[in-house]
Amino acid sequence: MKKIFFCLIFPLAIVAQAVAQPAMTKTARGAQYAILKPGNGEKIKIGDVITFQMTQKTDKDSVLGSTYQMGQPAMAQVQPSKNVGDLMDVFSILSVNDSVLIKVPTDSIFAGHDDRRPPFFPKGSFINFLVKIQKTQSLESAMAERNAKMEKERAEKAAMATQLKAAEAATMAKYIADKKLNPQTTPSGLKYVITQASAGKKPKAGDTLLVNYAGRTPDGKLFDSSIAEVAQAAGLQQPGRNYEPFKFVVGNGEVIPGWDEGFLLLNEGSKATLIIPSALGYGERGAGEDIKPYSPLLFDVELIKVIPGKPKPVVKAAPKGKRPVAKKAAAKRTAAKKKVTKQ
Structure with missing residues (x-):
């Protein structure tokens, strides 16, 4: 299943809904979209970080995954589109609370990789995304929010560890006493x-x-x-x-x-x-x-x-002021000295 997501930049998923086919608008890269319900919230800008729920389906309404099933929404930073599968062409024209259907042609996604095309995505088919935009924020705000969440989780983990350590000490003391x-x-x-x-x-x-x-x-x-x-x-x-x-x-x-x-x-x-x-x-x-x-x-x-284990070899320290001399090198010098003496 993972092979079909190679061109997408974030986890793909969302709740299955049967919707009537609306009038679709095509983007420059070939994706099609229709706003099912306008939210009239804050407009999304390039560079913003968006939080959204999403469902991924086949043309026959078979659900491939869902952020609802995953238990948390997806997040992505909106950037200029690099390929039809990144959905950025559509994200950049939406607003908070918009609900949108996005259809991405599988022929574009599997171009040059047709051997990876699964049978439920035949030629001429689409990957369908039902997207609900929940929030938009600056990258700085998103980072600060993430850091605050991580710090809270660390503090909660540390508090839990303290409680468990205290319980451990009490458990050991009780066992010894009993x-x-x-x-x-x-x-x-x-x-x-x-x-x-x-x-x-x-x-x-x-x-x-x-x-x-x-x-x-x-x-x-x-x-x-x-x-x-x-x-x-x-x-x-x-x-x-x-x-x-x-x-x-x-x-x-x-x-x-x-x-x-x-x-x-x-x-x-x-x-x-x-x-x-x-x-x-x-x-x-x-x-x-x-x-x-x-x-x-x-x-x-x-x-x-x-x-008993094998004792480690004892290496004797060289006398102070003298460098250790390898036996082989010393033997060569001795032989050379004898040769000079004979001459």
Whole structure:
């Protein structure tokens, strides 16, 4: 469907209406128009930004789209016409509140691109637009209005985020109180409780870990688990899931930040409950249906095995005042020196 709009400069759509064929006037570029109901409002000028509702139809009154269906009117800046499909020849002669029928010949639109012509636009047919002009304003006024709207939306979003963050803090506090937990808290806000201590080795960033886990939302809903029995008991369906310890490189950004930080606090063989704030989880976006925006996450985890990562090569700093010399270059100079000495 999108291919037929390549020559138009804005979204095309509007409510279907059956109208009697009025007397049409032709523009210089070949479009035809008829004002169905004059609005007698402010005259549109070149450079103005217009707001309008529009319906796009075939000659057989089949509706192709509608700004009403889209839920908001279209906007366009009126400029000198560049092609018959931009409708500018007609817009520039209208006034606010005018209702107009505009017929654009498909032969002009698909000239040189007849292979793109859909069957519902045969040769000799028209794309029909029913347009209702709602408002005209200067470009400066339109920009100021748009900026004010964006600022309002930003302020509303920030206020909503503040409310959700406050609700998140209350949710975490309630969970801790209900479970009678006494968690430790890191500077990032991660809270954790060691439920089974271990003297096993502690992982370092870059190590590969094998872990078992069960992840829940604050209301207790299980959304993921590596343990078959846990998933089955909660009725969690994970088609195709292989229930086995999860493997990842810790501190490498392969998992949410709360995991990268939390597992570095554990020892091999230990178990813990991680209470992860949304800032260390999925943040303002959430994830899927179960993890809402600004939702804290609760994980019961077990660090089964730590596989040491490959140590990074240590590069020794050159002594002060001396430049590092490549071995190859030094060897060449030594060979040259020996050659001169022999001579």
